[in-house]
Amino acid sequence: xxxxxxxxxxxxxxxxxxxxxxxxxxxxxxxxxxxxxxxxxxxxxxxxxxxxxxxxxxxxxxxxxxxxxxxxxxxxxxxxxxxxxxxxxxxxxxxxxxxxxxxxxxxxxxxxxxxxxxxxxxxxxxxxxxxxxxxxxxxxxxxxxxxxxxxxxxxxxxxxxxxxxxxxxxxxxxxxxxxxxxxxxxxxxxxxxxxxxxxxxxxxxxxxxxxxxxxxxxxxxxxxxxxxxxxxxxxxxxxxxxxxxxxxxxxxxxxxxxxxxxxxxxxxxxxxxxxxxxxxxxxxxxxxxxxxxxxxxxxxxxxxxxxxxxxxxxxxxxxxxxxxxxxxxxxxxxxxxxxxxxxxxxxxxxxxxxxx
Amino acid sequence: xxxxxxxxxxxxxxxxxxxxxxxxxxxxxxxxxxxxxxxxxxxxxxxxxxxxxxxxxxxxxxxxxxxxxxxxxxxxxxxxxxxxxxxxxxxxxxxxxxxxxxxxxxxxxxxxxxxxxxxxxxxxxxxxxxxxxxxxxxxxxxxxxxxxxxxxxxxxxxxxxxxxxxxxxxxxxxxxxxxxxxxxxxxxxxxxxxxxxxxxxxxxxxxxxxxxxxxxxxxxxxxxxxxxxxxxxxxxxxxxxxxxxxxxxxxxxxxxxxxxxxxxxxxxxxxxxxxxxxxxxxxxxxxxxxxxxxxxxxxxxxxxxxxxxxxxxxxxxxxxxxxxxxxxxxxxxxxxxxxxxxxxxxxxxxxxxxxx
Numbered sequence: 001x002x003x004x005x006x007x008x009x010x011x012x013x014x015x016x017x018x019x020x021x022x023x024x025x026x027x028x029x030x031x032x033x034x035x036x037x038x039x040x041x042x043x044x045x046x047x048x049x050x051x052x053x054x055x056x057x058x059x060x061x062x063x064x065x066x067x068x069x070x071x072x073x074x075x076x077x078x079x080x081x082x083x084x085x086x087x088x089x090x091x092x093x094x095x096x097x098x099x100x101x102x103x104x105x106x107x108x109x110x111x112x113x114x115x116x117x118x119x120x121x122x123x124x125x126x127x128x129x130x131x132x133x134x135x136x137x138x139x140x141x142x143x144x145x146x147x148x149x150x151x152x153x154x155x156x157x158x159x160x161x162x163x164x165x166x167x168x169x170x171x172x173x174x175x176x177x178x179x180x181x182x183x184x185x186x187x188x189x190x191x192x193x194x195x196x197x198x199x200x201x202x203x204x205x206x207x208x209x210x211x212x213x214x215x216x217x218x219x220x221x222x223x224x225x226x227x228x229x230x231x232x233x234x235x236x237x238x239x240x241x242x243x244x245x246x247x248x249x250x251x252x253x254x255x256x257x258x259x260x261x262x263x264x265x266x267x268x269x270x271x272x273x274x275x276x277x278x279x280x281x282x283x284x285x286x287x288x289x290x291x292x293x294x295x296x297x298x299x300x301x302x303x304x305x306x307x308x309x310x311x312x313x314x315x316x317x318x319x320x321x322x323x324x325x326x327x328x329x330x331x332x333x334x335x336x337x338x339x340x341x342x343x344x345x346x347x348x349x350x351x352x353x354x355x356x
Numbered sequence: 357x358x359x360x361x362x363x364x365x366x367x368x369x370x371x372x373x374x375x376x377x378x379x380x381x382x383x384x385x386x387x388x389x390x391x392x393x394x395x396x397x398x399x400x401x402x403x404x405x406x407x408x409x410x411x412x413x414x415x416x417x418x419x420x421x422x423x424x425x426x427x428x429x430x431x432x433x434x435x436x437x438x439x440x441x442x443x444x445x446x447x448x449x450x451x452x453x454x455x456x457x458x459x460x461x462x463x464x465x466x467x468x469x470x471x472x473x474x475x476x477x478x479x480x481x482x483x484x485x486x487x488x489x490x491x492x493x494x495x496x497x498x499x500x501x502x503x504x505x506x507x508x509x510x511x512x513x514x515x516x517x518x519x520x521x522x523x524x525x526x527x528x529x530x531x532x533x534x535x536x537x538x539x540x541x542x543x544x545x546x547x548x549x550x551x552x553x554x555x556x557x558x559x560x561x562x563x564x565x566x567x568x569x570x571x572x573x574x575x576x577x578x579x580x581x582x583x584x585x586x587x588x589x590x591x592x593x594x595x596x597x598x599x600x601x602x603x604x605x606x607x608x609x610x611x612x613x614x615x616x617x618x619x620x621x622x623x624x625x626x627x628x629x630x631x632x633x634x635x636x637x638x639x640x641x642x643x644x645x646x647x648x649x650x651x652x653x654x655x656x657x658x659x660x661x662x663x664x665x666x667x668x669x670x671x672x673x674x675x676x677x678x679x680x681x682x683x684x685x686x687x688x689x690x691x692x693x694x695x696x697x698x699x700x701x702x703x704x705x706x707x708x709x710x711x712x
Contacts, residue, residue, distance in 0.1 A: 002547040002565065004648040004684065006586045011651065014587070018650030021657050022672055057647040191358040209358065230362045231370070287643035289679050291371045291413040292360040298374030314378055318674070323645050324682070328360065353710070 001200045008197045012054055012076060019061055023350045026064055032082065034089035035061045036071040041095035046164040046173050047071065049089055050102040050157055052109055053078040055196070056217055058351030059154060059320045065349030066356065068161035070095075077196055077323070078218045080108035086116030090125060098126030098170035098257070100177070102157060104149025105133040114262070117255045128170050129255045130177040132156055133269075134186040134331065136245035137214030137222030146250050150217050151283045151320035151331045152184035158352060162342040174254065182269045184333035185242050186281075188222070189234060190215040192326030194286060213237065217285070217322045217329075231292075235299040238330050243307065246271025272332055274308035279343060281331040284318040288328055293317065296328055304332075313343055319351070357556045364553045368410055368432060375417055379706045382420055388438065390445035391417045392427040397451035402520040402529050403427065405445055406458040406513055408465055409434040411552070412573055414707030415510060415676045421705030422712065424517035426451075433552055433679070434574045436464035442472030446481055454482030454526035454613070456533070458513060460505025461489040470618070473611045484526050485611045486533040488512055489625075490542040490687065492601035493570030493578030502606050506573050507639045507676035507687045508540035514708060518698040530610065538625045540689035541598050542637075544578070545590060546571040548682030550642060569593065573641070573678045573685075587648075591655040594686050599663065602627025628688060630664035635699060637687040640674040644684055649673065652684055660688075669699050675707070 051073030060072035070093040075081035134152035193202035203219040214222020248269040256263040346355035376384040407429030416428035426449040431437035490508035549558035559575040570578020604625040612619040702711035
């Protein structure tokens with residue numbers, strides 16, 4: 001394994017120090033470790049926070065800034081952050097309107113965020129939670145009950161960050177998040193594995209001409225291992241799967257701040273349908289050349305057009321990665337005019353910036 | 357070789373179609389192949405154009421747009437575009453104030469751009485040329501006489517695009533470009549090779565723990581192959597080499613539009629010195645995780661601080677790549693207030709965008 005690091009032990013700290021040194025609008029807190037805006041809490045606004053294992057950069061710390069996250073908690077690589085990180089982060093970012101925790105659906109993250117939510121509530125901070133589960137590749141996996149949370153997280157962080165910035169209440173932000181989560185679908189494929197520094201070797205092996213269809217962002221398997229044919233074949237299958245696996249009913253629980261307890265609701269993800277308008281994200285899982293993402297885009301735009309989806313906005317690049325994995329994911333999120341207004345609102349973070 | 361492409365023959369066209377479909381502010385011209393702004397020539401402004409082999413995306417086509425390039429000519433992967441591409445592009449973008457051609461110093465590019473410059477001149481279009489040679493790793497290489505043109509090209513394209521947008525004349529743009537080129541230095545390293553689709557296998561092999569120090573953007577060797585120690589050791593050596601190899605005297609030729617002929621001038625690149633202010637670019641050559649770039653930034657900022665350079669602006673990401681090469685380059689460009697004003701001027705391209 002060759003990586004541009006000093007040691008497995010130092011990697012997270014040196015990279016986070018680099019991030020905040022390069023972007024003085026961010027502040028790194030240590031012991032416990034989390035990142036906030038340097039400017040401090042935005043008074044009178046809901047504070048949107050997220051977190052999760054590292055290795056998915058720029059997610060999440062690269063999305064801290066005006067119009068997006070108020071704070072983010074990085075765990076070790078592919079390992080959930082701990083409740084004390086989330087608790088201290090929540091306390092640091094609360095501007096008096098409470099904290100909305102965005103949680104990707106992995107068992108470890110769920111457990112730790114739930115503990116942090118209870119602690120924050122007990123300390124008098126208003127808190128709400130949203131579990132994100134956009135990966136159509138699995139129902140249950142090695143690391144989750146239900147679908148995994150992957151790249152739609154980036155779109156949700158942007159949209160809810162904008163809702164918070166315009167002054168939506170905690171309850172409004174959470175309800176909006178639930179709606180967005182139910183309208184967004186992702187699917188990933190890998191042609192090659194990533195290497196976790198602490199492991200020192202690729203996390204799986206694919207034969208020449210083999211592809212993992214439905215890969216997770218930690219290298220977890222998805223739908224099946226199958227031969228890689230061509231770009232067009234691959235994008236066509238991904239698109240079809242995104243549509244066909246779209247509908248999905250499950251229970252999700254979230255913190256009810258009035259009851260001071262957890263509430264379970266029956267939720268249904270909506271499949272995309274002809275006539276829908278979408279934000280499309282073609283996401284690099286790490287080691288894929290940008291030029292190939294544009295090849296993917298070329299075919300994806302055809303698929304959307306033939307099916308009857310209108311692409312209203314787009315992101316093409318490295319937004320929710322898996323270290324140096326060779327592969328991509330596609331996210332399609334159904335939107336309407338109010339969501340597009342939130343999308344177009346100014347954002348100023350290291351990894352997403354416009355209108356500022 | 358597994359790549360997200362349909363065929364070696366189709367790759368360039370499908371990727372360029374994807375680019376312009378995703379970014380409607382760009383227009384793709386075919387037979388011959390080049391990219392311009394959709395809005396057409398900017399009347400009364402110098403048109404800055406560039407071009408070169410593909411495989412370095414987003415360079416150059418991703419930098420076409422307001423405040424940067426007026427047009428770009430993509431060759432096949434790692435192969436110079438042809439004079440007819442450059443000639444037609446130059447004619448398409450000329451807004452009446454002439455065309456400035458930015459040429460990375462490779463023998464093939466030089467020959468083809470020189471032919472195109474002569475053709476454009478003969479057709480009555482005012483033309484000027486600037487050869488970029490920022491790579492301190494080599495004096496002469498497999499593909500060049502003199503230093504190679506690498507990632508400082510991105511900074512030069514931005515700065516001269518801004519100069520053109522504010523109304524600088526062709527002669528002023530060229531003279532400014534010469535100054536910027538003499539103040540900028542780059543150096544790259546690779547931990548792993550890229551794979552050119554048509555070749556189907558990695559372009560070189562490195563042993564475990566071996567690094568190519570001074571790599572070119574086509575995988576050409578540079579200073580030496582040496583053991584990879586650590587991030588800090590690597591960045592320290594790169595920084596020292598950037599400083600120590602900075603001074604460089606050579607002849608460069610450019611088109612003299614009044615004489616209607618080539619003019620050779622003796623030029624000296626200035627080494628960076630204590631007290632200088634710089635724009636720093638930490639550039640991903642392709643397959644390096646973003647997190648590692650921030651580790652590089654952390655150490656580079658220390659090196660600059662200890663030496664006495666002030667980092668005024670920065671770019672950290674994939675700006676001048678070599679397909680899926682694992683590695684990075686560092687560019688340091690000396691700037692002053694007028695250059696910073698050009699840097700901060702609005703730019704609106706697929707790969708670089710602010711203030712618009």
